[in-house]
Amino acid sequence: MDEALLRSLTPGVLGILVRRGADFAAAEDAVQDALVEAIRVWPEDPPRDPKGWLVTVAWNRFLDMTRADAARRRREDRVSVDPAEQDSAVDVDDTLQLYFLCAHPSLTPASAVALTLRAVGGLTTRQIAQAYLVPEATMAQRISRAKRTVSGVRFDQPGDVATVLRVLYLVFNEGYSGDVDLAAEAIRLTRQLAAAIDHPEVAGLLALMLLHHARRAARIAPDGSLVPLAEQDRGRWDTVAIAEGVEILQAALARDRLGEFQAQAAIAALHADALTAEETDWVQIVEWYDELVRLTDSPVVRLNRAVAVGEADGPRAGLAALTELDASLPRYAAVAAYLHERDGDLATAARLYGEAARKATNLAERDHLLRRLSSIRREFNSR
Known part of the structure; x- marks a missing residue:
C-alpha cells in the first residue's frame, strides 16, 4: 500500500466533496472512511484512477451518512445532473x-x-x-x-x-x-x-525549513544532548538540502518582495555558508536581523539580534542590546548567561544559567543549560 500516494490525494478529494456541497466535518469523515477502505481493497485490487476511486467512495459514504437529511436529495440532484461535470471536477486541485x-x-x-x-x-x-x-x-x-x-x-x-x-x-x-x-x-x-x-514568502518558508533541517543530523549528540550551532560537525550537514534551500531563497529574494521568512532564511543561509563557526559573517547576519526587526518588531527577533550583535561587536555590545528588552522574555536569561560567560563574568553567567534552566520548557534545552552551568562552576572553582 502506497501510503504517500493516499496522503497526497487526501486534500484534493476532500476539496471536491466540499465544493459539491458537503459540509467540512462530514466531508472529512467521509474521506477518512474512503482511505480506510482503500487500505483494505487496493493491495488486492488497485484502481486505475486512485483519485477518482477515492472521490466516488467518499461521496457515496457522505450520501450514506446524510441519507436521513432533508438536504440530501438537493445535494444528490445538484451533483448528479451532469456526470461529465462530476468527472471533470476530479481534476480540480x-x-x-x-x-x-x-x-x-x-x-x-x-x-x-x-x-x-x-x-x-x-x-x-x-x-x-x-x-x-x-x-x-x-x-x-x-x-x-x-x-x-x-x-x-x-x-x-x-x-x-x-x-x-x-x-x-x-x-x-x-x-x-x-x-x-x-x-x-x-x-x-x-x-x-x-x-x-506563486508567492515569495511561501518560497522563503520552504527555503528556511530546508536550511534548518539540513543541520538536523548534527544537532543531537549520541547521548541525546543538544549540540550548539558553533559546536556542530558541519560535515554532517545535508549539503544537498542546503543547496536547494539557497537556490529557492535566491529566486525569492530576486523578486524584491521581502518578508520575514525570506529574511530568516537569509540568516540561516549565512550560517550554512560558513565552513567553520569562526568564519560566520556575523556583521551581515546583524544586518538581516535589522531587516527582521523592521518587518516584525518582534521581541524574540530582537533577542536573537542581541546574540548576533554580541558575536559581531563583542559580548558587551550584545548585553547593551539586551537592556532594551523585557527580562521576562522566554530565553532572555539563557542569552544573557551566554553573553556574560563570553564577557568573563562567570558568577553572573552561572546564576543566569540556573535561572534559564528552571524556566526551560524543553527537556533537552534544560539539560544543555545545566551542563553549561556545571562547566562554568568547574571553571570558576578552578581559579
Missing part, C-alpha cells in the same frame, strides 16, 4: 483552499495545526496525537471542534497566506516525536503549497 480553511483565524494555533495535519496532511488522529504526546481522545476532540468551527465557512472565501505559513511553521518547529516526523511533514506540505501558489 482544491489544496490551496483547504490550507486557507484549516488556517482560519477563528481557530486556535493548536487546532489549526491539528486540522491541517489531518485534512491536508492526511495523518490519522492517532498519528497526530502521538506526535503531540497527548491522548488520542484529546486530539480527536480538538480536531472535531476545529471541524465544527470551519464547517460554516464559505469555501470560496479568500485566505490569508501569512496565517497558513505560520501554521506550517508551527508544524515544522514541533520536530520529531512518535512515529511522525513533523519537520519532514511540514516540508512536504510547504512544497505542496509552493506548487499551488
Whole structure:
C-alpha cells in the first residue's frame, strides 16, 4: 500500500466533496472512511484512477451518512445532473483552499495545526496525537471542534497566506516525536503549497525549513544532548538540502518582495555558508536581523539580534542590546548567561544559567543549560 500516494490525494478529494456541497466535518469523515477502505481493497485490487476511486467512495459514504437529511436529495440532484461535470471536477486541485480553511483565524494555533495535519496532511488522529504526546481522545476532540468551527465557512472565501505559513511553521518547529516526523511533514506540505501558489514568502518558508533541517543530523549528540550551532560537525550537514534551500531563497529574494521568512532564511543561509563557526559573517547576519526587526518588531527577533550583535561587536555590545528588552522574555536569561560567560563574568553567567534552566520548557534545552552551568562552576572553582 502506497501510503504517500493516499496522503497526497487526501486534500484534493476532500476539496471536491466540499465544493459539491458537503459540509467540512462530514466531508472529512467521509474521506477518512474512503482511505480506510482503500487500505483494505487496493493491495488486492488497485484502481486505475486512485483519485477518482477515492472521490466516488467518499461521496457515496457522505450520501450514506446524510441519507436521513432533508438536504440530501438537493445535494444528490445538484451533483448528479451532469456526470461529465462530476468527472471533470476530479481534476480540480482544491489544496490551496483547504490550507486557507484549516488556517482560519477563528481557530486556535493548536487546532489549526491539528486540522491541517489531518485534512491536508492526511495523518490519522492517532498519528497526530502521538506526535503531540497527548491522548488520542484529546486530539480527536480538538480536531472535531476545529471541524465544527470551519464547517460554516464559505469555501470560496479568500485566505490569508501569512496565517497558513505560520501554521506550517508551527508544524515544522514541533520536530520529531512518535512515529511522525513533523519537520519532514511540514516540508512536504510547504512544497505542496509552493506548487499551488506563486508567492515569495511561501518560497522563503520552504527555503528556511530546508536550511534548518539540513543541520538536523548534527544537532543531537549520541547521548541525546543538544549540540550548539558553533559546536556542530558541519560535515554532517545535508549539503544537498542546503543547496536547494539557497537556490529557492535566491529566486525569492530576486523578486524584491521581502518578508520575514525570506529574511530568516537569509540568516540561516549565512550560517550554512560558513565552513567553520569562526568564519560566520556575523556583521551581515546583524544586518538581516535589522531587516527582521523592521518587518516584525518582534521581541524574540530582537533577542536573537542581541546574540548576533554580541558575536559581531563583542559580548558587551550584545548585553547593551539586551537592556532594551523585557527580562521576562522566554530565553532572555539563557542569552544573557551566554553573553556574560563570553564577557568573563562567570558568577553572573552561572546564576543566569540556573535561572534559564528552571524556566526551560524543553527537556533537552534544560539539560544543555545545566551542563553549561556545571562547566562554568568547574571553571570558576578552578581559579
